[in-house]
Amino acid sequence: RKEVEQDPGPFNVPEGATVAFNCTYSNSASQSFFWYRQDCRKEPKLLMSVYSSGNEDGRFTAQLNRASQYISLLIRDSKLSDSATYLCVVNLNYQLIWGAGTKLIIKP
Amino acid sequence: GAVVSQHPSWVICKSGTSVKIECRSLDFQATTMFWYRQFPKQSLMLMATSNEGSKATYEQGVEKDKFLINHASLTLSTLTVTSAHPEDSSFYICSARVGTGNNEQFFGPGTRLTVL
Numbered sequence: 001r002k003e004v005e006q007d008p009g010p011f012n013v014p015e016g017a018t019v020a021f022n023c024t025y026s027n028s029a030s031q032s033f034f035w036y037r038q039d040c041r042k043e044p045k046l047l048m049s050v051y052s053s054g055n056e057d058g059r060f061t062a063q064l065n066r067a068s069q070y071i072s073l074l075i076r077d078s079k080l081s082d083s084a085t086y087l088c089v090v091n092l093n094y095q096l097i098w099g100a101g102t103k104l105i106i107k108p
Numbered sequence: 109g110a111v112v113s114q115h116p117s118w119v120i121c122k123s124g125t126s127v128k129i130e131c132r133s134l135d136f137q138a139t140t141m142f143w144y145r146q147f148p149k150q151s152l153m154l155m156a157t158s159n160e161g162s163k164a165t166y167e168q169g170v171e172k173d174k175f176l177i178n179h180a181s182l183t184l185s186t187l188t189v190t191s192a193h194p195e196d197s198s199f200y201i202c203s204a205r206v207g208t209g210n211n212e213q214f215f216g217p218g219t220r221l222t223v224l
Contacts, residue, residue, distance in 0.1 A: 044201075100150050
């Protein structure tokens, strides 16, 4: 079983729609959680940290469920520029463990 | 924000040659630098962690004699892929962190290596 699992997609979504991704992690001792965005052939960029209380940044909402060991990302009113691969990342003992990413394609 | 550069951004080389990749923190001093490798459609895999002035710590399965890491200063780390083979073709990304623990890592733009 992979330490961090994500649906690879691709998710093909019309512009303006709402889309959600989930990610599951295997180690309950994981300490902190993040969503990164990676464009094709580029480095990953931090999108947002994820907290149990949930956090929102504009059109993006992230949620952590420690009991079920999953993390979610919700994107509202999707834009063409949101097309990218979204990486779920878990910090375990100060080491980042990466999911393989979910590819999102926003269509006009 | 903190900026990390990598050089070269892409390289094509013949099998058997060695390739050096540089990672620099441009506007901050990085206590720790990390080297990752990413194959197409796969996750980033940590290869090694290096602290300035000490030997790098390699992840299981990563050959330290093949992937030489030098972290000579707080702003520069180098990764040398020795005797590269086609299976070493990948996207190599470095990141740099100030301090320890949960401090954010800042990523370089990556180096795409193609070994013919």
